[in-house]
Amino acid sequence: MSGARREICTVxxxxxxxxxxxxxxxxxxxxxxxxxxxxxxxxxxxxxxxxDVVVELGPPEPAASYLRGDLIxxxxxxxxxxxxxxxxxxxxxxxxxxxxxxxxxLTFIGPSAQxxxxxxxxxxxxxxxxxxxxxxxxxxxxxxxxxDGAFDAVAVHKVCDSVGYPLMVKAAFGGGGKxxxxxxxxxxxVAACEAAAREARGAFGDGTVYxxxxxxxxxxxxxxxFGDSRGGAVHxxxxxxxxxxxxxxxxxxxxxxxxxxARRRAMGExxxxxxxxxGYEGAGTVExxxxxxxxxxxxxxxxxxxxxxxxxxxxxxxxxxxAQITVAAGGPLPWTQEQLSSRGxxxxxxxxxxDPEENFMPSLGPLLLLREPSGPGVRVDSGVRxxxxxxxxxxxxxxxxxVHASDRAAAIERMAAALxxxxxxGVTTNIEYLLTVLGHPAFAAGRLHTGFLDEHLPAWxxxxxxxxxxxxxxxxxxxxxxRPQGPGAxxxxxxxxxxxxxxxxxxxxxxxxxx
Amino acid sequence: xxxxxxxxxxxHVLEARRQxxxxxxxxxxxxxxxxxTAAGDGAWxxxxxxxxxxxxxxxxxxxxxxxxxxxxxxxxxxPDPVHADEAGGAGAEGPDLCARMPGKVVRLLVAAGQAxxxxxxxxxxxxxxxxxxxxxxVAGIVDRIAVxxxxxxxxxDLLVAVGPAPAE
Numbered sequence: 231m232s233g234a235r236r237e238i239c240t241v242x243x244x245x246x247x248x249x250x251x252x253x254x255x256x257x258x259x260x261x262x263x264x265x266x267x268x269x270x271x272x273x274x275x276x277x278x279x280x281x282d283v284v285v286e287l288g289p290p291e292p293a294a295s296y297l298r299g300d301l302i303x304x305x306x307x308x309x310x311x312x313x314x315x316x317x318x319x320x321x322x323x324x325x326x327x328x329x330x331x332x333x334x335x336l337t338f339i340g341p342s343a344q345x346x347x348x349x350x351x352x353x354x355x356x357x358x359x360x361x362x363x364x365x366x367x368x369x370x371x372x373x374x375x376x377x378d379g380a381f382d383a384v385a386v387h388k389v390c391d392s393v394g395y396p397l398m399v400k401a402a403f404g405g406g407g408k409x410x411x412x413x414x415x416x417x418x419x420v421a422a423c424e425a426a427a428r429e430a431r432g433a434f435g436d437g438t439v440y441x442x443x444x445x446x447x448x449x450x451x452x453x454x455x456f457g458d459s460r461g462g463a464v465h466x467x468x469x470x471x472x473x474x475x476x477x478x479x480x481x482x483x484x485x486x487x488x489x490x491x492a493r494r495r496a497m498g499e500x501x502x503x504x505x506x507x508x509g510y511e512g513a514g515t516v517e518x519x520x521x522x523x524x525x526x527x528x529x530x531x532x533x534x535x536x537x538x539x540x541x542x543x544x545x546x547x548x549x550x551x552x553a554q555i556t557v558a559a560g561g562p563l564p565w566t567q568e569q570l571s572s573r574g575x576x577x578x579x580x581x582x583x584x585d586p587e588e589n590f591m592p593s594l595g596p597l598l599l600l601r602e603p604s605g606p607g608v609r610v611d612s613g614v615r616x617x618x619x620x621x622x623x624x625x626x627x628x629x630x631x632x633v634h635a636s637d638r639a640a641a642i643e644r645m646a647a648a649l650x651x652x653x654x655x656g657v658t659t660n661i662e663y664l665l666t667v668l669g670h671p672a673f674a675a676g677r678l679h680t681g682f683l684d685e686h687l688p689a690w691x692x693x694x695x696x697x698x699x700x701x702x703x704x705x706x707x708x709x710x711x712x713r714p715q716g717p718g719a720x721x722x723x724x725x726x727x728x729x730x731x732x733x734x735x736x737x738x739x740x741x742x743x744x745x
Numbered sequence: 746x747x748x749x750x751x752x753x754x755x756x757h758v759l760e761a762r763r764q765x766x767x768x769x770x771x772x773x774x775x776x777x778x779x780x781x782t783a784a785g786d787g788a789w790x791x792x793x794x795x796x797x798x799x800x801x802x803x804x805x806x807x808x809x810x811x812x813x814x815x816x817x818x819x820x821x822x823x824p825d826p827v828h829a830d831e832a833g834g835a836g837a838e839g840p841d842l843c844a845r846m847p848g849k850v851v852r853l854l855v856a857a858g859q860a861x862x863x864x865x866x867x868x869x870x871x872x873x874x875x876x877x878x879x880x881x882x883v884a885g886i887v888d889r890i891a892v893x894x895x896x897x898x899x900x901x902d903l904l905v906a907v908g909p910a911p912a913e
Contacts, residue, residue, distance in 0.1 A: 598804045598811070601786065653788075653802040653813035665816045694817045695754060697799075699779065701812040701819035702750055703770040704789045704801035706759040707781035708810070710746055710768050 235560040236337050238313045239263060242306040243281065245317030246296060247613035248630060249535070250277035253315045256551035265309045267302055269295035271621055276613050283309050290623040296320045299327040303334050313337040313558060315551075319625070322534040323350060339558040341457075341533045345508045349531040353402075359528045362507035364500045367519065367527040368393055369442035375427055379437075383420045390419045393441050399423050401430035402438040409433060412444060447679035448519040450474065451486050451526065453501035454542045456553060457510035462563045465498045465505075466542050466550075467572045472678035473667060475590065480660070480683075481667060482538035483577040484545050487638060487676030488520060497526055502567075504531060513539070513554050537580070537630065540609055544576035544634035575641040576634045579649065579664045583626040586663040586690050592626040595619065598656030600628075603648040607634040620657050628654060638676070642668055662692050746841075747883075747909075750810065750821040842879055842905040844898045848872030853894055853905075859887045860910065867905050868892075885910050 242265040243253045250266060254277060257264045266281030271290035278284045285305035287295040295301075299321055306314055314331050316322040316339070328343040340346070349355050356366050370393055373385045390397060390413075399422050401409025409430030411422040423439060431437035454466040470486035471479040489497070501516040508531075515536050517529040539550050553564050583593045600616040612629035620626050631648055635641040646668050649661050667673055670686055679685075694701070746761045760771040760778075769778035780792040790798045791814070801814040812819040852869040855861060861881045868879045888906035892898060 598806055599787070599802055599813070601802070650816040651800075652816070655802060655804045655811040655813055655818065656806060658818065662817050692817060694819050697814055697817065698752060698754060698757075698819065699772045699775070700791045700799060700801060700814055701817075702752075702757050702759055702772050702821065703779035703781050704791050704803050704812050704814065705750060705810040705819075705821050706748060706761045706770045706772075707768040707783075707789055707791075708803035708805075709748060710761045710763070 236312075236558070238337060238555060238559045240265060240309065240311040240313070241339070241555065242267065242302070242309065242311040242314045243277070243317065244296070244302045244314050245320055245322075246272055246275060246277055246624065247627070248611045249317040249319075249537075249613075251280060251613045252611055253317060253551055254280045256549060256555070260552060260555065262555070263311075265305065265311050267296070267305055269623070271623060275618070276615060285309060290621065292320065292623065299324065299330055302327075303330055303336065306331075306336055307334060311336065313339055313555070315339040315554070316534065318534050318537055323532070325350065337558050339512065339554050341511050341514065342509075345510060346533045348508060349533050352530065355531060356528070358507055359504055362503050364504045364507075364516075364528045365526060367442050367445065369440055371440050372423060375424065375437070379424055379428060381420055381423050381427075386420050386423055387416065390441055391416070393443050395419075396444040396446070398442045398444045399426040399439050400442055401426065401434060401436075402440055403430070403434045403436045409439060413441075445519050445521045445527070447681055448472075448521055449486070449488055449678055450479075450517065450529070450680055451488065451497070451520050452515045452517040452532075452536075453498055454536070454539070454550070455501050455505040455510065455514045455516055456550075456557070456563060457505050457512065457514070458557045458563045459511050459560055460562055461506075461509075463502050463505045463510060464563060464565060464567045464570060465501045466546050466548065466570055468494065468497065469536075469538055469541055470678065471538060472680050473673075473682055474680050475683050479538065480580050480582075481577065481664065482541055483575065483638070483641070484541045485572060485575065486520075487678070488524065493524055493526075500526070500528075504528065512557055513550055538578050540611055540630060540632040541576035541578045544607075544609065544632060545572040545574055546570055547573070574634055574636050575638045576632060577641045577645050578630050578632040579645060579668075580660075581628045581631055581649075581652070581654070581664070582660045583620040583628050583657040584660055585658040586660050587692060588658075590660075592622065593620065593658040594622055594626070595657045597628070597654065599653055600655075601651075601653045602629070603631070603651040605648070607644055608648050609633070626657075628657075628659065639674070642674065662694075663687075663690055666690060749824055751824055752819060752821050756824065841903055841907060842867055842882065844870065844900055844902045844904055845879075846872045847900050848877075848898065850892045850894055850896045850898060850904070851876060853890060853892075855887050855890070855905065857887050857890055861885060861887060861907065870898075870904075879904065881905075881907055883907065 240263040241257045243250045254264045264281040266278045266284045267287050268278040269290045272278055287301045314336055321327040323346055325343040325347040328338045328346055331338040360366050370389045375381045396414045399411040409426050411426045413419045413422045426439045427437040449472045451468050451470050453468050457463040468486050469482050469484045471482045473481035504516045513535050515532040518526040519529050520526045584590045585593050596619050597616055602610045609632040610629050633641055633644040635644045649665050748759050750757050757773050762769050768781045771778045782790045784790045788800045788802055791801050792798050801812055804811050810821040849871045851871045855867050863884045865881045866878045867881050870877050885907040888908040890905055891903045
């Protein structure tokens, strides 16, 4: 912890899309010069347009552009940048990149390479947290099996009884569900351990397995933490991110409907202890699983700004990107814990170009029509505009729509109204799907868990038949014309192969598709 | 004007007429027409039977019309003219007969005011050195002949407008 001032005048933003736009805007407000980087596909992207300087890195593939740390550092040096903001994704949690920045004399806006590395290794992170007194999911190592693969039943029972049932058997060096077994009771545990060990040996070359208590229908509740180079650490309350599809969060909110003040205080203190345990600098997130009884367990720590940071900004009234830059420049945290408070309720929905009726396949193509909702308490973080393209190279997120209202019920209503007022045409989006989630009685009741979508919306279909007549009437009227002349009038003709103007559609009806 | 759209529930017949700046659209022969007016920023105000209005947005993309209304997106397709050909009809969706490809009007087989039956040949066209007979998509009265014999037309140009037959 040096606490030394590192002057920041120019920030290179090593990212694209909405988060690059978000960071560039914060820099602008602070009077900092900004450098954008882009791939050849993003030359005309919003983030590339907003920055003071833009450097093209290479072809569209991330591996040839946004993941090229060497090119990004060279771009920073060439443009006299003194700091690099990595955003999220891409190189944000790459310890090697953070190290390379430091070696080049650049300030990496984030924690140290050492912290990124430790938190990136799940078992190391778990050990650090246990030592700091942060609760982790109860678990234990198993004794090694004999040469024939058979476990000593007495020893296994002794270990597993102490963990409690139901429990999970997991491969120590595994991932992706292989070498994993859910065990409901004592009678099955020895056979399950043997099967998991066999599977782990086959898949990972190491049959070491351990057991962990199984947490049924957990909530995902995370705490925003912030540390500075002077040993300061605070939390900015929680975000509940239980609405996930294949481990991908789609709706996040704060406060969590599951926490009372006492629990919130205990978890906040644990999160700050976790940040202190590693000497955390900058913005980070401590993720917990919360079980049905309200007990919480450390899941992992994300050493970056989170996608869902806007909900925290809405209820606390603070600017997390500005604080990141202040802290990276060696400054103190802008707030003490006592100065931070949370007001009202905020929800974020991730609006994706994907087809919920086709297994959430990304929907690629041009954004032919895009109108962003607005109004009191409505915030849109987006990196695209009408006319831009959703391409196969990058995440198909169109925008993060966030709302802030006095309480949860009002926030849900505000979000639903904003989604209904968010026309996006050209690509298929998840807007109607999000509306279905928001309108579900279990969501309104706050009964959330990470399996919510699988439980309540297993085979979702659009209810578009409900207003088919309205849609048909609107399409017929558009075809017929009848719009007074002026910008944006008429039927928007958007066939790239036939750059027909809307005026061609006015007047007497002609056979469409042929004109 | 009459036109057809196809959505997931099947084919729909729409009848649109203009009245005092409002487009009144009859959907599948429903008793009440839906009033539609152009609103600001490219939106359309679509009236419900109960008098409430909702905003809708429409874009044209290839052979589809995409409509956004209250968070839902509708994909409407014009019935494919190529398929109409195969079925032996001409431009099967509207009562208006348009050129399916650039060419020359060889002969007009009807006159304005004449009653025609569905499938009755109206025009002989020549395109790419081949003559094609274009037939009436529906029964009705010939409203207007929009072209003259020998005239060269572009794809999609109106040839013959057919209005509904007078009620019995």
